Amino acid sequence: MSVSDGPVVVESDLELPLxxxxxxxxxxxxxxxxxxxxxxDRVSAFDVVMDRPVPRKGEVLTLITAWWLKQLDGRVPHHLLAVDPDAVVARHPSLAASRDAWARRAMLVRRTQPVLVECVVRGYISGSAWKEYSASGTLAGEPLPRGLRESDQLDPPIFSPATKAARGDHDENITFEQTRSILGDALAERLREASLEIYAHGRDVAAGRDIILADTKFEFGHDADGTLRLIDEVLTPDSSRFWPREHYAPGRSQPSLDKQPIRDWLETLDDWNKRPPPPRLSDEVVAAASQRYLDVFRRLTGVHLDHFHAPLFGVDL
Ligand SMILES: Nc1ncnc2c1ncn2[C@@H]1O[C@H](COP(=O)(O)OP(=O)(O)OP(=O)(O)O)[C@@H](O)[C@H]1O
Ligand SMILES: [Mg+2]
Known part of the structure; x- marks a missing residue:
């Protein structure tokens, strides 16, 4: 079986406690x-899970995360234990039987107690930050210079945390003051420092590929020893806005390197209120979205997904 013949997975069903x-x-x-x-391979747009999967998407998200985490080794403690399927099985031989269902789309990670604040860093003003700024001239409650245009750069980048919403809700932006009172000063400041540092690394690497890392969201958790670790997905197209530099022009929203074909198509519908149930995606939209994920993988890592094998790229951890 070639790597590209892996199954499309809407819902995994492994014999482990979910x-x-x-x-x-x-x-x-x-x-x-x-x-x-x-x-x-589920895809969500406007926080609603679509009714059809996007082939290869899960693999792209997992392997991009592993690729970044390997670069962050030694800079920031993180949760990844293994992603190369052989390394996963070597640690947990019982996973060998279900290998085809998870290989390349799964990471073995250290379990943590997640910190209940999403650590967003914004280097450009877009999305909910643009909405807040347009309405009140602030971001995360702090005043910003007047006269910013949509998608303008924020220099230096801004830590703009959010509380994790319950299922079906949107995350809510909070101020740094609120973050301090939820988490305590010391943890709030560590999260801000770590988030800004990881963002800066991601931004610089992406810039070398002519990709603007407009913003991104990190999560952190405490492991059994109390060590604070970077968890979850990291600097993926689902947790970040990646903008191709060649199309960047402030004063409007930017096309992004991910599920843009799905968003664009949904925006053409007059009769969908952006709440479940989602409209049925066409074959063309699904194929275009899948291609986008493959393109962003290649543009970022420099390798086609089919040719990416964790040990060769030093991510067998
Ligand atoms: N190392 C870890 N230890 C404990 N929990 C983790 C770890 N890494 C990620 N998580 C949690 O696993 C979950 C990943 O699921 P996923 O991102 O699909 O859903 P979600 O964040 O709950 O909701 P949403 O669909 O809005 O993203 C998150 O709740 C995340 O906080
Ligand atoms: Mg999540």
Missing amino acids: LHRGKVRDVYEVDADTLLMVAS
Whole structure:
């Protein structure tokens, strides 16, 4: 079987305790300290999960995360234990039987107690930040210079945390003051410092590929020893806005390197209110979205997904 013949996965179904099924990821307990995070091919737009999967998407999200985390080794503690399927099986031989269902789309990670604040960093003003600024001249409650245009650069980048919404809700932006009172000063400041540092690394690497990392969201958690670790997906097209430099022009929203074909198509519909149930995606829209994920993978890592094998790229951890 060639790598590109892997199954399309809407919902994984492994014989392990399922701890959580999010919009995209299925999280299983492997043992008390270890989770298997399986990225499905589900796609959400406007926070609604679409009715058809996007082939290869789960693989792209998982392998991009692993590629970044390898670069962050030694800079920031993170949760990844193994992503190369052989390395995963070597640690947990019982996973060999279900290998085809998770290989390349799953990461074996250290289990943590997640910090309940999403650590957003914005280097450009877009999305909900643009909405807030347009309405009140602020971002995360702090005043910003007047006269910014949509998609203008924010220099220096701004830490703009959010509380994690319950299922079906949108995350809510909070001020740094609120973050301090939720988490305590010391943790709030560590999260801000770590988030800005990881963002800067991602921004610089992406810039070398003519990609603007407009903003991104990190999550952190405490492991059993109390170590604060970067968790979840990292600098993926689902957790970040990646803008191709060649199309960048402030004063409007930017096309992004991900599920833009789906968003664009949904915006053409007059009769969908952006709440479930979603409209049925056409074959063309699904194919275009899948191609986008393959394109962003290649543009970022420099390698076609079919030619990316974790050990060769030093991410066998
Ligand atoms: N190392 C880890 N330890 C514990 N939980 C983790 C770890 N890494 C990620 N998680 C959690 O796993 C879940 C991943 O699922 P997913 O992102 O699909 O759903 P979600 O964040 O709950 O909801 P949404 O669909 O809005 O993203 C998240 O709740 C995330 O906080
Ligand atoms: Mg999530």
